[in-house]
Amino acid sequence: MNELMLVARREIVTQVRSRTFVIGLLVSAVLVAALAFAPKLFGGPDSYTLGVVNSQRLPVTAPQGATVEWRTYPDEAAARKALLDGDADAVVVNGSKVLSEGELDERLGVLLQVANREMKLDAQGVRVPPLQTEAVRADARYDAARGGMATTLTFLLFFTLVGQMMMVAMGVVEEKGSRIVEILLSSMKPWQLLGGKIAGLGVVGLINLVVIVCGGLGAATVSGLVVDFPPGMTGIVVGVLVWFLLGYVFYATLAAALASLVSRQEEVGSVMNPLMMALMGTYFVAFFAANEPNGTLAAVLSWVPPFSAMVMPVRMAATEIPLWEVAGSAAVMALAVAGALALGATVYRRAVLRTGARLKIRQVLSQR
């Protein structure tokens, strides 16, 4: 156990001190933080500047969080110039037409049409009481935030899983190819070396996730997005970390096993292909689940390892999932992880000292 800890510690120290790690972490944290400000930046303009030429100002009700400012222009020519200069978003001329620079902003168009109709009806003494809106599902107001969170999480989990999985694979080949493994394995058992490497790089992955998630949540607090976050965020975050670990151990163990079949860094890519495909598949399914968390496909695949490793946490973020379902599918995934560990450790133990030509997995498994 002591050796395993030493191996893990070396992995963590080596990674955390490397410039690539620090820079990569900062960049991802900044990106995720930027996402927290994105609704502000890309959610349409916060204010409209509207103009009139020879007509009344329309009773436009500004959408939530936006403001409307009115200007008056002496004639149509002045209005056109203002539009081209970008001084106004739209100008109402003679109470009958609307000018805009390019195509009229869709939302603004609807607002103007509604206001125009309301004004005309009003003039005839017709009062139209606005429709009251009410969402039936209690937590519906979190839908937008949850969808964003789930999508972000899909990327985050995928990139962290791929990154750490490749780290494990390259580390295994580094040790095998340079024969350090001959010295290492004369002082410890293969499972200790493998376990230490997986544990160490898993911790590095966790550090990554925690920093990025904290960065995102912090930025959301600053940007005010946090008010849209559903209750039980802690549960979601913890769930994500646990699911990451399950998925990571699964993929990393198999990656180590596959990597132990080759002796040169150049061969890592091709030997990892099947696993990469599986992870990509998982990613696509999870992406789909982020958009349709209650669809049948998402519901079924959140029980099927290794898809569940990403689908379940993404669904947890996207919608409310009963605890028993989460626990049940985690148990199934844990079984798959145990299977991967048994298989991976066997392949690794038999293959890692056999340097030279690339080994075939069947040949390794059929060996006595």
Next chain:
Amino acid sequence: MLELSDLRKRFAGGPDAPDGKVALDGISFAVQPGEMFGFVGANGAGKTTTMRIVMGVLEADSGSVAWKGRPLEHADRRRFGYMPEERGLYQKMSVAEQVEYFGRLHGLGPSAARKATADLLERLGLTERRGDAVQALSLGNQQRVQLAVALVHDPELLVLDEPFSGLDPIAVDALVAVLQERCRGGVPVIFSSHQLELVERLCDSVGIVSSGRMVAAGTVAGLRSAEGGTLRVVVRDPAPGWADGLPGTVTVAGDRHELRAVDADDQEILRRALKAGRVEYFGVEQPTLTDIFKEAVA
């Protein structure tokens, strides 16, 4: 004491050698505490294979390795020091960290590992490079780091595969000093080498392998006496045909005739030589390890 008995190993053959390749064909020898054992043999003779089996990197098909009278176990190997034939280090890790790490892996505590590392780097002339990444070092210096890795935990047995290759004379001396010191402390040392003069100078005993078999083993002196010396006589300007009927071979350089003979009646040769001319040299020359090696492998 380390004892190898009847180790056999056959490698699976490729398409060109369907029967496989016999690497070890019954290797047996023992190394006593405090003994320096030189392992020599032609390329492909089986030295590396033997050492890898001792270190558990490879499994023998049959035969056994015993340590202190009991079958060698994994836990024992943790206290061995090993330098593999193909050197392996973490290229991006610094020298000191690397040596310290291996010290820890072999059971040293943090401060003991730090101290042992500092001492060893000092002795191997690496103190200035302690903070450098291994990949920034020259090959010979990487080799010294590799040695430090094998030595850091004060091993109970040293198994070194060609430890001297690639070292400059200063480094060779430094390594020799370290090895002799460990040996005096009772540690058995096995090393393979193609530098036979060095083996002859350092080793208490040698083993010569050829095609997976131990063809000669014992102390250097013992091997020599088994081999017997070569009688060498130099006669100046002798009468023609002076050596007719004598054993051995005569080479002529100017007026100097040199006769070399093995297992001959030296007194008879001396009498004939004195009669033939002026004897400039008469003596029995001990075979060098190179002579013994060539003889044994032939």
